[in-house]
Amino acid sequence: MSVTLLVPSALAGFAGGRREVELDGPGGGxxxxxxxxxxxxxxxPALERRLRDERSAIRRHVNVYVDGTDIRDLSGPDTAVPDGATVQVIAAVSGG
Structure with a gap:
């Protein structure tokens, strides 16, 4: 199984400067x-700690999309990610 993780430029330093990370895991499904x-x-691990808190919950300011759909509109962290999918991380911007 292979998934492409798209990393925002602000966090690319935690991925060795890469904006795309290929994650391979157990085969099938x-x-x-x-x-x-x-x-x-x-x-x-340094990148993952920027995305999830100490309880493994996705941080409030991090938005995650699977093949272009916000996981908040699906099943959150339990959203299925098929083989070959693209998971995009976008850091929320706030201000006033």
Whole structure:
């Protein structure tokens, strides 16, 4: 199974300067967003810590999309991620 994680430029330094990270895992089937982030923790723990808190919840200011759909409109961290999918991380911008 292979998934492409798109990293925002603000966090690329935590991915060795890469904006795309290929995550390979156990073969066959689908995984979940939580599973993808677990694999990310194994490969790039500093980046994963910017995306999830100490309870493994996705941080409030982080938006995650699977093949262009916001996981908040799906099943959150339990959203299925099929083989070959693209998972995009976008850091929310706020201000006033």
């Amino acid at each position: 689908a995984t979940t967003v939580a599973g993808v982030l677990d694999r990310l923790a194994d490969q790039l």
